[in-house]
Amino acid sequence: MKTVDLHLFLTSYLLAAAALAVAQSLHRRQIRFLVPIVVALSLISLNTMVGGRVDPARDYLGLLRYLIRERDMSSLIALGMGFAVASAWIPGCLAKDAATSKTNRSWFEPLLLTMSMLVIVGASHLFLWKEILGVTRHAVAMFHPEFTLEKIATLAEQPLRLAVSEEGDVLICYDYFRKHGAIGGAILRLQPDEITGEYAQKTIAEAPLLARPYGLAIRDGDLYVSRSGFFPRANAGTVTYATTGAITQLKDLDGDGYYEFSHDVVTNLPGIRAPDTMQQNNGIAFAPDGSLFVTCAGAADRTLDEHPWGGTILKYSRDFTNPEVFAKGFRNPWAMAFGPDDALFATDSDVDQNPGDELNHIVQGAHYGHPFVLPNEPDVTSIGFQAPILVGERETVFLGITYATSPNLPADCRNCLYVTDFRQNRVLRVRLEKDGDTYRVTAVDPFASVPSPVDIASTPSGDFFVISRRAQNVYRIRPKLADRE
Secondary structure, eight states, rough: OOOHHHHHHHHHHHHHHHHHHHHHHHHHTGGGGHHHHHHHHHHHHHHHHHHHHHHSOOHHHHHHHHHHTTTOOHHHHHEEEEEEGGGGGHHHHOOGGGGHHHHTSSSHHHHHHHHHHHHHHHHHHHHHHHHHHTSSOOOOOEEEEEEEEEEEEEESSOOEEEEOOOTTEEEEEEEEEEEEOEEEEEEEEEOOOTTOEEEEEEEEEEGGGGGSSOOOEEEEEEEEEEEEEOOEEEETTEEEEEEOOOEEEEOOOOSSSSSEEOOOOOOEEOOOOOOOOTTTTTEEEEEETTTEEEEEEEESSSSSSSTTTTTEEEOOOTSSSSSSEEEEEOOOOEEEEOOOGGOOOEEEOOOTTTTOOOOEEOOOTOOOOTTOOOOTOOOOOOOOOOOOOOOOTTOOEEEEEEEETTTTSGGGTTTEEEEEEEETEEEEEEEEETTTTEEEEEEEEEEEOOSSSEEEEEOTSSOOOEEEEETEEEEEEHHHHHHOO
């Protein structure tokens, strides 16, 4: 049940309960039935005030008018459920005086009606306020004593990716599927106030074009978004899929802060295809020399991909030409970061058996095993494939990744990878050591606890920014030294 549906359930329940309490008072002619009447009317007033917080875009009466006009079926069902629950008191309201003389001489019935209203409304309001305030089931905590963690913003939509500009602005992209089938996406800017330090939100780009924005990067003041459409064709029983994946450049031509110009610098990426339409072209990253790297997912769980770019990491030259398969053998590579010696690292989602997500050091020309081998697969010897440098615990979901080098960081937190584990609600600190032509992980430590962290970015000053998808919050982690400054 959605928040608005639960609120409508309470509305109909309280109205019906108040009406039945009035009916019982008139029928029994007992003053004690004024207690549930007063309680019901008080709860109706409280419920109406809370209704203004359920949908920030409308007041409560405006929300009711909108739902009636749209003939929202789930809302009608919720209203009906409220009336049905309250109808349990109808038999007592219709009972004969002679049959209920003992009941009339006690406070049992009015108190029972009062308590039922308080329990139902109280428990429901705990859930309502949890949703309104964005409270999550998972604690937000910092595990390193030299850092502080704070929420700096609550978002109206579920975020997907973030990037931080040279000026310290936090850019966040999300997509949406509106009623009546409208789709699209947008990019928000969180800009800190120079005096208070508080972050103000501003939408700087929004368009149907930005649907499924699974990658976000900044270069020379321009924004780059990895996105995809979905366009299947059927011909004589054969279904094919258009290569709808693209990297789109966004520019603010007139300097007003809104990125009104868009241009596809990369096209014909595999994009969304069946059977797994959750997977497409994902994260993007610019190398220090300006070349562009793009992660491309496969179309299925554990089968060979018909498209030569499925399950690969592509490299484009600085001018977005000369695409080459830099590495292959991935299932759903999601995010990338450049680490020590400009080495490239990437996360890769595990197969449906959920053995744990991978963290890989990306070596040019290497094959990482998918769909032929899995990490630690019993009775299988991996020969000729590049092994991951880290395999998460079962059910881990590695999404965001960043490499932090700031001199403001404590020594044990400098020159480390930081990886968000979406399902385990945490940020991990991963320490590396050179091992021949690759790297090995020397330590993996919990760094912070954040609900459903989907992406992370670090800054030269030592700050980290983390976005929570389900809680729709933005968190900042910073060294305590930065707070003192």
